[in-house]
Each structure stands twice: as C-alpha cells, then as structure tokens.
Amino acid sequence: MEPTPPPAQLLAGTCLAFHPVPQQRRRADGWTPIMQQCFIRALEAMGSVGQAARAVGMGRRSAYRLRDRPGAESFAQAWDRAISMGGCGSSIMRWIARSTASPPSGCCVAVRST
Template sequence: MEHSTLPAPLLAGTCLAFTPVPGQRHRADGWTPDTQANFIRALEAMGSVGRATKAVGMGRRSAYRLRDRPGAASFAAAWDRAISMGRTYQFSIAMDRAINGVTIVRVLKGGAVDVSGGPDMDIVRSALREDATPLKATKDTV
C-alpha cells in the first residue's frame, strides 16, 4: 500500500487532520486511511478508545499497535486531540443530564403512568468531588 503524505480527506482542514499511518500490507478489513479517519472521528465523539474501535469494526489492541507503528506520529497526535475533545464532550453531556435531569416515564399496573425527573445530584456531587479534592487539601494545609 502506498504511503500518502496528504491528510485523511475526511478530516482535512480540521484540528484533527493527520497523515494516515502507512499500511504494512493491503487489507480491505484493515486500518485503511478511511478507517483511521473514522476512528479519530468516533474517538472525538465518544472519548473512549474501546467504543471508538468497536464503532469502526476494529479491535482495541490493533488500534494501539497502529499508534505504535513507525510513521504514526501524526495519527497519534490526532488521537490525543480527539480523545481530549471527546472526554470534554462526554463530561458536558453528563453535567447537562445531571443539572437538567432526564424525564423517566413508567407505565404501572392498571395503565397508570408515572412521570418523574429532575437533576441527578449524584452526578453533580461526583464531578464536584473530583474538582474539589485539590481545594480541600489546600484548605486543610492553610
């Protein structure tokens, strides 16, 4: 397979643009430039290597092997940017659900309907606990 020095067309012009990792042998079900670009996009959306590899039909271990190949520096940099963006995005979704809540509709026996919802304070406390730990340590030492 020829090695292209051009960015993956799917991500060209974005902060996730990268030069695809050269293939050692051509395989239709392997890490083609399009599969690599789709993986980076999935990583940006999901913030999880396992879920992103599953989304593109590849294995987690093969993704890490691809990242470690010679000529993968551009791909690895895009991976790092994408996972950071994905984790930030997933955190914002969790906080939105925590603060604004999720409506739950239950159909009870006899056809009665129960609608409940509201903020999920457990998620808020969990997020704040992680951020507040360094502050608490600083407060105790002052």
C-alpha cells in the same frame, strides 16, 4: 530513487487533521486511511478508545498497535487531540448534520443512542 511524498492529510482543515499511518500490507479489513479517519472521528465523539475501535469494526488492541507503528506520529497526535475533545457525542451528530456528502466509502461509524 526519489522519496515518496507523504500521503494526503486526512480531516484537513480541522484540528484533527493527520497523515494516515502507512499500511504494511493491503487488507480490506485493515486500518485503511478511511478507517483511520472514521476512528479518529469516533474517538472524538465517544472519548473511549475501545468504543471508537468497536464503532469502526476494529479492536482496542489493534488500535494501540496502529498508534505504535513507525510513521504513526501524526495519527497519534490526532488521537491525543480527539481524546482531549472526546466524550461530546453530539459533535459527530453535528458533523453528520452539516455534511452534504455521503460518508466516506468504508466508513462504518455506528452512532447509537444510549
């Protein structure tokens, strides 16, 4: 049996690039690779795990469980980089403004003004 190649890197070409955490089960409401990508972007923008998790429709505890799963090392590193850059809420607005494409399917980051 040949080894399975690693999944494609998400957010490639950015300092937040990572390989998604392998899914244990396929769930429409779970941590899909797109949800992981949206969470990392929200974490960068908000600087708070709880806020970023809520922004993508997930819970804080669920995010920490994902980070602790086997195979989550790359995701955890992107998480740490996002936290270190976090709190600059305007960064997601700049990303949205630069983007010419629609947001990835299933990405539900809610940007709210305070």
